[in-house]
Amino acid sequence: MxxxxxxxxxxxxxxxxxxxxxxxxxxxxxxxxxxxxxxxxxxxxxxxxxxxxxxxxxxxxxxxxxxxxxxxxxxxxxxxxxxxxxxxxxxxxxxxxxxxxxVAMIFQEPMTSLNPLFTIGDQISEALLCHKAMSAAQAKAETIRLLEKVRIPSAASRFDEYPHRFSGGMRQRVMIAMALASKPKLLIADEPxxxxxxxxxxxxxxxxxxxxxxxxxxxxxxxxxxxxxxxxxxxxxxxxxxxxxxxxxxxxxxxxxxxxxxxxxxxxxPVLGSMQKYERPLRFPVVNTATGESDVQVEVADTVAANDRPILEVKNLTKRFDIHSGLFGRVSGRVHAVENVSFDLQAGETLSLVGESGCGKSTTGRAIMRLIEPDAGSVVVEGRDVLALDKREMREMRKSVQMIFQDPFASLNPRMTIGQAIAEPYLEHKMGTAKQAKEVVADMLRKVGLTPDMVNRYPHEFSGGQRQRICIARALALEPKVIVADESVSALDVSIKAQVINLMLDLQQSLNLAFLFISHDMAVVERVSHRVAVMYLGEIVEIGPRASVFGNPQHEYTKKLMAAVPVPDPDRRREKRAVASDELKSPIRPVDYKVNPLGYKTVSPGHLVAM
Structure with a gap:
């Protein structure tokens, strides 16, 4: 043993x-x-x-x-x-x-650690052939055994597949198999x-x-x-x-x-269940980088005016992507990315869309912004149907609805200073002169906890948390009413994540912003949300007030998401959950597939679950 x-x-x-x-x-x-x-x-x-x-x-x-x-x-x-x-x-x-x-190492990002030009079987076999006296046939047999050991389904048939055919979780399993190939004495796992x-x-x-x-x-x-x-x-x-x-x-x-x-x-x-005694979003304790200590928690005022007309109304939003195959590129199937999604968002409210990669939550956010064109449904912002707007009107509408993306470095032009990046949308929308833009940039930087003397620095000169603050400042420059935050804190350190989320909560309170918060982190979602919508295979399977969804989850998928959250209790570290190798089911459907809209039952006021 x-x-x-x-x-x-x-x-x-x-x-x-x-x-x-x-x-x-x-x-x-x-x-x-x-x-x-x-x-x-x-x-x-x-x-x-x-x-x-x-x-x-x-x-x-x-x-x-x-x-x-x-x-x-x-x-x-x-x-x-x-x-x-x-x-x-x-x-x-x-x-x-x-x-x-x-000694072997597993890196944080498996896609950049794997060579996209070689099959995963060849890449694992290479480690064996370099360090062990094996024939190619023996290396292949051992590679398949390793793939089975790390619970990759149908390992033998996937030996000749390339990294892009695997999900993030499966690619990380491949990296673990590669690291274990030579049975190292020490395994270094760097943010795996x-x-x-x-x-x-x-x-x-x-x-x-x-x-x-x-x-x-x-x-x-x-x-x-x-x-x-x-x-x-x-x-x-x-x-x-x-x-x-x-x-x-x-x-x-x-x-x-x-x-x-x-x-x-x-x-x-963030500890799942820690919000049960609170009815409102709660600021995170954050690390003071000078002293290493944390500040106190402050309950954020609930500014939602439930009687007003919602600032954002989404009805039966649908987005499918055609799959082309064959010599003539005929449509052989469709990815049902978003299917009949409906929800409202009040001014000053945070509605969180949660689910795993591939569930359709990011596609929903992009469809609302019309960064991709929806196939059906309606999106109404401040009483205006977004899907009926022409190009000029869309530009105007985007002043009201802004998006913050997951990767702040990819969101910023590396050749532009951060001052230019924040001023660009302000000037493009002709909201003021170049002189006024400078004042707005300075004000926005102060709002997000940075200093105006940073305007001439480039994105690579900032940390990940600071870059995300810059993206928030750029979004705020247009004075939006709604911000779609797409996994905007998922890659940040725990204390940086706390600072960015606290910033968003503070700005929400002072500017009455509405947030559509897209995330897969249930503990963070519980902390920041007024309401929560759980997405699975492109559909909302459960939606309701935060306390109701977390206190009384009804759908099996909601329970699965909550059960998977790491518990910060070292006394439980030897416990093992059942290691499942299943992934999210495929949303690909035949061309003639008929969708049966989900029916919902009411669990409690505002809390609906798919039947």
Missing amino acids: AISQAQAVQSTQPVLSVENLTTSFNVDGEWKSVVRDVSFTVAPGETVAIVGESGSGKSVTSLSIMRLLQEGTSRIEGKIMLGGRDLLALPEHEMRKVRGND TTALDVTIQGQILDLIKLLQDEEGTSVLFITHDMGVVAEVADRTIVMYRGEQVETGDTPDIFHRGKHPYTRALLAAV
Whole structure:
């Protein structure tokens, strides 16, 4: 039986021992340290988590262990002992034998880690052929066994498929299979679940725990999510500004954390069910970067005037995408992305659309904005039918409805300063002169917690959280009534996420903004919403007030989403849910498919569930 408890492995030789690790980068001819004097060990079969926000140095620590930093511009000092060998003393050709063999790494973004030009079978086989004395046939058989081990359905038939044919969760499973191919002593998992849906995240975490028990592999788990830490880690190392500020057994860190930054990180974790005694959205406790402490929670006033006409009315919205095949590109099927979706949104209200990737929530947001053209239904904003507007009228309407996208870096032009980016829509809509635009930009930057002297900086000079604030400032420049926030905080650190959401709640209160908040994170949704709509296969299967949906979920899919949320309780870290390999069912239908509209039953006032 594999050893997994930290207490049972203290007397054995550590798999990894890091002593006084200091990593520096050459910036303008000067060496600047980003990781300073970090020391820790990882015992056989043990899981150690390094936790901290972006910029804390946790990923640089893992890349230093693997020696994946660019030579010449980086310098690694200290000692990194793996199986009795100092990795920093090895020549590069010896280090290549270590990587993927004795120590393997799973990266955050599987699509950029996998080569799109090679099949997944070839990529896993390559790791085996490099490090093991195997024939191509033996490598293929072992690859199929590994794919089955990580619960990829029909593994043999998917050996020759390319990465783009797999979902995010399945691609991450492929990365895990590749990392485990040579049975490494140590597995480094660098944010392996950050960009995944909550149900897929749950499956991946269970899978790593299961494989660790079967193989006895040690795991160094790098994350900013304290809920994930509680689920997987025996011991936890907290990093802050490149330094190790607290180390200990995970239960001690959670229950008796001493450093203010540790306590602030824990306070910023949204806990499902924590809103039961509140009727209104609640601000998150956020980390003060100067002191490492967190502020207090403040209940946000409920400004919804339920008697007024809704500012946004969506009725029977439908969007399907044709699938073409054959020599002449005939339509062979359709993706039913959004099917008969209806809801209203009041001024000052937050309605959250929740569901996994592929459920149609982002398509709904884009269809409302007419970034894609709906096939049927109606979208009414302030009494005007959006789908009937011509091009000029649409431009005018977009002043009232703005969108914030998931990836702030992709949303900003890297060749424009942030001042130009925020001013551009203001000037395009002829809302004022260039001089007035400068004043508006300065005001917007102050509103989102940045300073006007940043106007001449470019997007790459900001952190992810700051870039998302810039996108919010750009949206606010047009004084919109409705903001569609499409996964706008899903990729952010827990405390940065708290700051951005608090900003949105504050702006909602001061400007009476309506938010359509699109997310897959149920704990965040519970915290910020007035009402919640759960989407599954393009349809709303449950909708109602936040307290009613979370306090009395009726649909099986709603219950599944809630059950998959990581629980920040380290006493439950050895519990395993059933590891399911299923994905969201396909929304592809035959051309002649007849849709049967969903019927709904009323559970309580305003709370409807599909029958």
